[in-house]
Every structure is written in structure tokens, then in C-alpha cells.
Amino acid sequence: MSKSFVKIIAFAVVAVAFASCGSQKTAEKTQTAESIQTYTPATVAAEAKEWTDVTLNGKVSIGMTSSMVMKMVRGKSLSISLRPLLGIEVGKLYFEGDTVTVVDKYHNAYLRESIGDFMGEYITVATLQSLFLSRPFVVGKGTITPELASLMESTKPDDNRHWQMMPKRSDKRFSYRYEMEENHMLQFVLSLGTDTEYAMNFAKYMTTACGEIAGEISSRIPMGGKIVALDLTYKSAKWNTGLTDGIDIPADARRLSFDDILKLISNM
Numbered sequence: 001m002s003k004s005f006v007k008i009i010a011f012a013v014v015a016v017a018f019a020s021c022g023s024q025k026t027a028e029k030t031q032t033a034e035s036i037q038t039y040t041p042a043t044v045a046a047e048a049k050e051w052t053d054v055t056l057n058g059k060v061s062i063g064m065t066s067s068m069v070m071k072m073v074r075g076k077s078l079s080i081s082l083r084p085l086l087g088i089e090v091g092k093l094y095f096e097g098d099t100v101t102v103v104d105k106y107h108n109a110y111l112r113e114s115i116g117d118f119m120g121e122y123i124t125v126a127t128l129q130s131l132f133l134s135r136p137f138v139v140g141k142g143t144i145t146p147e148l149a150s151l152m153e154s155t156k157p158d159d160n161r162h163w164q165m166m167p168k169r170s171d172k173r174f175s176y177r178y179e180m181e182e183n184h185m186l187q188f189v190l191s192l193g194t195d196t197e198y199a200m201n202f203a204k205y206m207t208t209a210c211g212e213i214a215g216e217i218s219s220r221i222p223m224g225g226k227i228v229a230l231d232l233t234y235k236s237a238k239w240n241t242g243l244t245d246g247i248d249i250p251a252d253a254r255r256l257s258f259d260d261i262l263k264l265i266s267n268m
Contacts, residue, residue, distance in 0.1 A: 039154075039157045039161065039163055039180065039182055039183060040149075040154055041136075041144060041149040041150075041152035041153070041154055041165055042146060042149045043183055044136055044144060044149070044165070044180075044183050045144045045145050045146045045148070045149040046146065047183050047211060048135055048143060048144075048145065048211070049210040049211040050210075051074060051210045051239050051240060052073070052074050052239075052240050052242075053071070053072060053073045053074060053239070053240060053241060053242065053243045054071070054072050054133070054210070054237055054238065054239045054240075055069065055070070055071050055237070055238045055241065055243060056069070056070040056071075056072075056132070056234050056236070056237050057069055057070075057234070057235050057236045057237075058070075058232065058233045058234040058235045058236075059231075059232070059233045059235075060080065060082070060231070060232050060233075061229065061230070061231040061232075062229070062230055064084075065231075066082045066083065066084040067082075067083045067084060067087070068080055068081060068082055068083060069081045069083060070132060071243060071245045072129050072132070072133070073243065073244070073245055074129065075125065075126055075129075076096060076097075076125065077094065077095060077096040077125060077245050077246075078094075078095045078125055078128050078129055078132070079092055079093065079094040079095070079245050079247065080092065080093045089105065090104075090105050090106045091103060091104050091105060091106065092105075092247055094245075094246070094247040095115060095125050095128055096125065096246075097115075097125070098114055098115050098116060099112060099113070099114060099115060100112070100113055100114075100115050101247050101249070103247060103248070103249055103250075103253070105250075108250060108252065108253050108254065109253055109254045109255075109256045109260070110249045110250075110253045110254070110255060110256070111255070111256060111257065112249075112255070124140075124142070126142040126143070127139070127140075127142060129143075130142060130143040132217075132232075133213060134185065134202065134205075134211075134212070134213035134214045136152075136165065136178050136185060138151050138152065138167060139167070139171065139176070151167060151168055151169075152165055152166065152167055152168065153165070153166060153167075153168050154166070154180075157180075157182075160181070161181055161182045162179070162180065162181050162186075163180050164177050164178065164179060164180065165177065165178040165180055166178070173192070174190060174191060174192050175190075175191045176188065176189060176190045176191065177189050184202070184205055184212075184214075185202050185214070186201065186202060186203075187199055187200065187201050187202065188200045188202075198219070199219060199220075200217060200218070200219040200230075201217070201218050201219065202214035202216070202217055203215070203216045203218075204216045206234065206237075208237040208239065209237075209239045209240075210237075210239045210240075213234065213237065214234075215233065215234050216231070216232070216233055216234075217230075217231070217232040218230065218231045218232070219231075
């Protein structure tokens with residue numbers, strides 16, 4: 001993981017799955033004919049479920065593989081707790097308000113910076129939550145809602161129900177698009193200038209109490225002549241439990257730069 005990596009994942013996000021139903025062959029044929037023509041940003045927005053908090057259990061691989069617990073309190077905080085052995089937390093990344101904090105318990109070190117300075121002024125906790133909850137977003141505004149859907153445009157679905165969704169207006173610094181299948185996102189593509197393109201892929205959607213989310217998120221990101229790998233796997237999701245979250249910095253912990261912490265982690 002690197003500062004550039006954190007910047008990249010902050011842009012990325014997946015769509016909530018569209019749940020269709022049909023009990024008779026006639027109904028299924030009608031749905032197929034209509035669906036090919038009607039998947040749009042508005043249909044994606046309509047599938048979003050309301051939620052207050054969520055706890056996701058699974059694994060994360062960024063050069064090394066570790067069990068992890070991800071917690072989100074809607075619009076307030078997001079954390080990733082690394083637990084490589086017996087569920088014991090050895091490190092945590094925590095976003096709240098306009099601050100990001102990283103604590104490395106193994107080396108008794110920490111980092112604390114402004115999210116704006118760390119990732120860009122247009123990145124918010126809400127944007128990060130959209131990323132990990134499989135919900136497409138408009139950069140700087142959050143998850144696509146029926147109101148925000150008007151800011152997006154799309155291509156017509158092909159015979160395999162594949163289509164693309166992108167903002168009507170792109171930032172001069174970057175552009176992005178979503179590769180869709182029905183209301184599922186298959187890939188998020190971020191382009192910086194004309195020469196650099198990053199992609200994240202989403203697969204194995206799983207049904208949860210608040211809609212379907214991708215069970216696997218993977219990317220191979222070209223950076224500095226190398227390929228940086230990110231893989232996330234979710235095993236379970238618990239919603240709306242009233243959880244609270246936070247982060248504690250040990251009193252004697254050393255304050256380090258992100259590069260310093262990366263060097264320590266690489267030697268674990």
C-alpha cells in the first residue's frame with residue numbers, strides 16, 4: 001500500500017446489484033426485452049438501499065494477505081482493521097471527518113493527516129464508503145441517488161446487457177467510467193491524462209440485507225513501472241447494528257510519515 005494507492009482506491013466504486021424476479025416464461029421474456037433498453041443511471045440509483053452502519057469481514061491482499069474487518073458508520077467514518085493472526089489487530093486505517101489516521105501497533109507507530117492533503121480535496125468519507133459498498137458515485141458528490149443520476153450519461157445495453165456509465169462533465173485532471181452488466185458494475189476505469197489508466201474489477205456478487213455487493217474486488221495498477229496488486233474478499237456483512245468506531249493512538253507511539261510506515265510493514 002502507498003499514498004498513491006490510497007488516492008486511487010478513493011476513486012473506485014462498484015454498483016449495487018439489481019434484483020429482478022419472474023416466475024413465468026412469458027414474464028421472463030418481457031423482462032429481457034425491456035431490460036436491454038432500460039438499464040440507466042436512474043435504475044442503478046433506484047436499487048440503493050438505506051443503511052446506517054455496516055461491518056464487513058474478509059481478507060485484504062496488498063503484497064501480503066491478512067484477515068480484515070471493515071467498519072463504516074454512514075457519512076461519519078470508515079476503518080480497515082488488519083488482523084493477520086487469531087483475530088488480533090496489528091494495524092488500522094481510520095477515516096473520520098477530514099482526517100485520516102493510520103496506526104501500526106506492531107511497530108508502535110502512527111500517521112495522522114488531513115484527508116484533503118492526503119488524497120485530494122474532493123475525496124470524502126462518503127466517497128470511500130461508496131467504493132467499498134459497491135455503489136457508483138459522482139466524484140465530489142457521493143453515491144448516485146435519483147437526484148445525482150441526472151449528472152451521469154450512459155450507452156445503450158447490448159444483447160448481453162453490458163453498457164457503460166460516465167459523468168456528463170469530467171474534471172480536467174481525470175475522467176472515469178463504469179463498465180456495467182445490468183445494474184452490477186464489472187469494472188471501474190480511471191484515466192489520468194492520456195497515458196495513465198487504472199482499473200478495478202468486481203465479481204461474485206453476494207446477497208446481503210441491504211442489497212447485493214461484490215464479494216471480490218481486485219485490481220492490477222501500473223505505477224512507477226510496476227504492477228501494484230489489490231485484492232479484497234468479503235465473507236459476510238452485518239448492517240444497522242448501531243455500532244460505533246474510533247481509533248486509539250498509544251501514548252508512546254512514534255509519529256512517522258506514510259513512507260516510513262510502509263517500510264516498517266514491508267519488513268514484517
